[in-house]
Amino acid sequence: MPAANVTRIPWREEVVQIGAPVPLHGVLTRPASDSLPFALVILNSGLLHHVGSCGFSVKLARAAAQIGVPALRYDTSGVGDSPARPSGASHDRRSVSELLEVLDAMQRQLGVDRFALMGLCSGAFTAFDASVIDDRVIAMTQVAPFTYRTGEWYARHYVPRVLTYDTWRRYIARKVGAEATRPSGLDEQYLEAYDAGWSVPPQSVVEDGYRSLLARRVHLFNIMTGGESDSYLYEGQFRDMFPSLAFDERFIEWYLPEATHTITRPDHQRLVLSRIVQWLSGIARPR
Amino acid sequence: MFFGPPDRQLYGVYHPPARARADNAGVVLCYPIGQEYIRIHRAFRWLANQLAGQGFHVLRFDYSGQGDSAGDFGDARMAAWIEDARMAVGELVSAAGASQVDVVGLRAGTLVAAGVADLPVVRRLVLWEPRESGAAFRDELMAAHVSSELPPEAQVDEWGMLAIQGFAYSPSFLDDLAASGFPAAPARGLEAMLLVSAIPVAGLEAMVAGAVATGVKVDARLVDSPTNWTSIDDMGGLFLPMEPMRAIVEWLDAGR
Numbered sequence: 001m002p003a004a005n006v007t008r009i010p011w012r013e014e015v016v017q018i019g020a021p022v023p024l025h026g027v028l029t030r031p032a033s034d035s036l037p038f039a040l041v042i043l044n045s046g047l048l049h050h051v052g053s054c055g056f057s058v059k060l061a062r063a064a065a066q067i068g069v070p071a072l073r074y075d076t077s078g079v080g081d082s083p084a085r086p087s088g089a090s091h092d093r094r095s096v097s098e099l100l101e102v103l104d105a106m107q108r109q110l111g112v113d114r115f116a117l118m119g120l121c122s123g124a125f126t127a128f129d130a131s132v133i134d135d136r137v138i139a140m141t142q143v144a145p146f147t148y149r150t151g152e153w154y155a156r157h158y159v160p161r162v163l164t165y166d167t168w169r170r171y172i173a174r175k176v177g178a179e180a181t182r183p184s185g186l187d188e189q190y191l192e193a194y195d196a197g198w199s200v201p202p203q204s205v206v207e208d209g210y211r212s213l214l215a216r217r218v219h220l221f222n223i224m225t226g227g228e229s230d231s232y233l234y235e236g237q238f239r240d241m242f243p244s245l246a247f248d249e250r251f252i253e254w255y256l257p258e259a260t261h262t263i264t265r266p267d268h269q270r271l272v273l274s275r276i277v278q279w280l281s282g283i284a285r286p287r
Numbered sequence: 288m289f290f291g292p293p294d295r296q297l298y299g300v301y302h303p304p305a306r307a308r309a310d311n312a313g314v315v316l317c318y319p320i321g322q323e324y325i326r327i328h329r330a331f332r333w334l335a336n337q338l339a340g341q342g343f344h345v346l347r348f349d350y351s352g353q354g355d356s357a358g359d360f361g362d363a364r365m366a367a368w369i370e371d372a373r374m375a376v377g378e379l380v381s382a383a384g385a386s387q388v389d390v391v392g393l394r395a396g397t398l399v400a401a402g403v404a405d406l407p408v409v410r411r412l413v414l415w416e417p418r419e420s421g422a423a424f425r426d427e428l429m430a431a432h433v434s435s436e437l438p439p440e441a442q443v444d445e446w447g448m449l450a451i452q453g454f455a456y457s458p459s460f461l462d463d464l465a466a467s468g469f470p471a472a473p474a475r476g477l478e479a480m481l482l483v484s485a486i487p488v489a490g491l492e493a494m495v496a497g498a499v500a501t502g503v504k505v506d507a508r509l510v511d512s513p514t515n516w517t518s519i520d521d522m523g524g525l526f527l528p529m530e531p532m533r534a535i536v537e538w539l540d541a542g543r
Binding site: 013014015025027047048049050051053054055058080081192262264265266267268269 | 300332437452525526
């Protein structure tokens with residue numbers, strides 16, 4: 001490439017291998033200049049490899065590095081570029097223990113002992129569970145975390161439906177058996193389903209977790225999309241889900257109802273990226 | 288691993304051979320584009336592991352601007368991707384020590400694979416789900432763009448990028464794709480070519496005839512593939528196109 005076309009890249013990236021004898025595989029993005037005293041760790045979403053949905057994890061890691069935050073995107077064992085590890089533990093337990101192993105490795109490699117976590121869907125679940133038990137986590141952003149229906153959710157969900165023709169048509173069809181069950185038509189040998197073993201924990205368990213995180217003054221940024229409408233429908237629902245908790249200014253809840261669960265629209269990706277980077281900047285420079 | 292010049296680092300995963308082969312051959316895997324790259328990643332890992340198990344050095348790599356490689360997807364150009372693939376072939380020879388290289392491309396990756404066939408070290412090509420030209424791939428992307436029912440403000444951004452299946456495509460790249468195609472006759476030195484697809488591919492007759500005329504052994508296989516790997520199921524499960532991948536492993540291994 002001609003020298004005139006050479007662009008200065010404001011980050012450096014390297015492959016990292018974590019653990020032995022079966023290492024986890026990740027890519028560490030370091031700021032080109034001085035780093036801030038915490039690192040961002042970005043988790044897998046289901047079976048998607050470490051580049052994330054539509055490459056979002058790569059964009060986030062590079063954007064974080066541009067504001068001085070080193071960022072690691074990695075694959076948990078058996079996902080993406082990380083080989084499976086022999087283990088009797090369920091995927092959810094293993095993914096939490098592997099995340100703690102990753103934090104240990106990053107602490108040794110980067111010399112930081114404070115971390116921000118980012119997870120979408122199953123990644124959010126892992127981030128939440130790890131954050132509750134590891135006080136090195138000072139910040140966490142979850143996209144589509146655990147949610148629970150509230151009274152207002154039921155009102156918002158059912159009231160509009162009661163008034164629609166389609167609801168009544170389906171109801172009557174079910175009653176008279178007119179709608180047959182659809183077979184999937186899939187041969188399982190061709191499908192590698194995501195079986196994380198995750199089940200939504202009791203609401204009280206998640207409430208206790210948030211209580212612990214709030215007491216530790218962890219920065220929390222919960223992002224909700226239209227893809228979670230079966231349990232989340234309005235901004236402010238977290239406060240209604242957990243009325244006993246004293247959410248303070250460190251807790252941010254943001255609802256993007258037009259967005260899909262994995263934030264597939266490029267304009268939404270830019271918006272979410274911008275908000276997360278802004279949030280990270282606020283952690284870096286607390287008021 | 289990252290390889291390539293400092294201002295254009297390419298991300299790749301090298302799968303060392305599990306056993307020695309007499310031909311000391313390597314395989315470079317060329318991914319498809321955009322959302323298809325995301326969906327096929329797991330299957331490519333399976334394919335790479337199978338080939339490594341048969342004794343091949345295997346390198347799968349991300350093009351500039353895609354996956355973990357440097358650059359933005361919006362700046363992607365087909366010529367640069369072919370240059371990336373040439374670097375990947377070189378890496379497999381210089382770093383891993385492969386004596387000859389086979390190149391596998393999937394969908395638009397077939398155009399990239401064909402773009403490196405003139406390298407003397409390249410021995411065989413596998414074109415998996417090819418189309419008659421790059422224009423066919425461009426047309427499929429545009430059809431997905433038109434049918435996505437995005438609101439107008441989300442279809443094209445302020446920089447003129449088109450939203451297609453979660454990725455912002457530049458008009459330049461789509462033009463590149465439309466202008467891409469297979470050479471009428473493959474480069475000298477190519478020994479064999481496999482065309483593998485779940486559906487009959489029309490429009491490649493001239494390319495196949497040109498290959499046969501220059502002494503290239505061409506094998507076309509229509510394989511049953513009952514699932515659509517470009518889709519995902521409701522629970523986020525990925526479909527693995529097992530039959531085409533088994534056919535590719537068998538063909539490459541048998542040709543040693």
